[in-house]
Amino acid sequence: MSDRSEIEWSPRVSLAKIRALYINEARGTCADELIEEVGFGLFARCQSILEYTEALEEGGVRCKRCQKKGQTTIIQRNMNKPSSLLRCPVCGWQVRWRVYKAESQNEDGNLIAGHAGAAFTRYVAIYPKCRTREEKILAIDRLIHEFHWILIHEDQPARAAKPAAVNLLRGNIRQVMEMLNELTYGENTPLEILEGKQWWLEQQSKK
Numbered sequence: 001m002s003d004r005s006e007i008e009w010s011p012r013v014s015l016a017k018i019r020a021l022y023i024n025e026a027r028g029t030c031a032d033e034l035i036e037e038v039g040f041g042l043f044a045r046c047q048s049i050l051e052y053t054e055a056l057e058e059g060g061v062r063c064k065r066c067q068k069k070g071q072t073t074i075i076q077r078n079m080n081k082p083s084s085l086l087r088c089p090v091c092g093w094q095v096r097w098r099v100y101k102a103e104s105q106n107e108d109g110n111l112i113a114g115h116a117g118a119a120f121t122r123y124v125a126i127y128p129k130c131r132t133r134e135e136k137i138l139a140i141d142r143l144i145h146e147f148h149w150i151l152i153h154e155d156q157p158a159r160a161a162k163p164a165a166v167n168l169l170r171g172n173i174r175q176v177m178e179m180l181n182e183l184t185y186g187e188n189t190p191l192e193i194l195e196g197k198q199w200w201l202e203q204q205s206k207k
């Protein structure tokens, strides 16, 4: 295996899985397996986003080979050299920063936390602690309805820009917005989720 091919990130979750989650929850028939699959898929994706953003903005790159063995080794890169060689002092894994960056920003891309970093960090902290199925669904619902918040004027509250879900779900902005706006709700949908939907619509109307 080449050093380059070890640069792997958790994929975005499919829109179909999210749709299925809401349809089944509305009917009161959502399987625990589907909740876990979506919940942990989003958890792994958030971890990838935070890891890549740290490497890009702070220069701390986590060694991908050590990571596979469950170890954490942070390689501090030279932020002034786009082509600097990253070399793990523990296992010898090495790759140039520009290669690491190019591999990370291809096809599945969308790994930069941007103005939604707090939402990704919060989900990573909260999801593993959720015990009941309702707690898990609420954490998922809150995460996928987050936004990248942009401050336009210092004396005004931040405004919702693009949805954070574009980092998390497999689709472009239009597809993600459509899917979220058309989610299915029913008599079994928890009240907090219905309130969350209201909030989501209000943020969009403020634009």
Ligand SMILES: [Zn+2]
Residues within 6 Å of the ligand: 063, 064, 065, 066, 067, 073, 088, 089, 090, 091, 092, 093
């Ligand atoms: Zn290593």
